[in-house]
Amino acid sequence: MNSPIWNESFSVGHPVLDGQHKELLALCQQAADCVEDVSLEGAEHFHMLLNDLAVYAKKHFRTEEKILSQHSYPLLNEQKTEHEEYEVWLSETLLAAMDGNSDKADVHQFLSAWWVRHILESDMRYREFLSGINRKY
Ligand SMILES: [Fe+2]
Structure with a gap:
């Protein structure tokens, strides 16, 4: 299953944040790899990856x-709200996955689309x- 791969067009110009975005897309890629695995191990692996993604x-x-916040970014509150919404969705998805009520392909599709939109x-x-901040120093 296709999953977005980080490339320079995803760069936000900050090495730490770029590194974390790469890692998050790599976790989505790993989730994509187990979508087609219908074995119990596949389901357990997928669930484990959702946990890793939450953490x-x-x-x-x-x-x-x-x-x-250190740089008083004016849109920080919007950013925080988006983060909170994602965390709520992900914890609900984890609970549904534990009950065996989730479609892995749908979850992967939502996850990868969410991270691409986020970045x-x-x-x-x-x-x-x-x-602009970096140029001042
Ligand atoms: Fe981000």
Whole structure:
């Protein structure tokens, strides 16, 4: 199954945040790889990856919010709201997966689309802002 792969067009101009985005898309890729695996191991692996994505996403959001808040980014609240909505959705998805009520392909589709939108739309808004800050030092 296709999954988005990080490339330079995804760069937000910050090495730490770019590194985390790469890692998140790599986790989506791993989830895509087990969508077609209908074995019990495939289901367990998928569930494990959702857990990893929840943990890693939380780490990424806190890093992003810390950096943006340090520089008084004007759209920080919108960014935080989006992060919170994702965390709620992901924990609900994890619960559904535990009950065996989730379609792996649908979950993967939503996940990869969410991360692409997060990086290319929401995060790209601070790319210019952060590059202006860096030029001041
Ligand atoms: Fe991000």
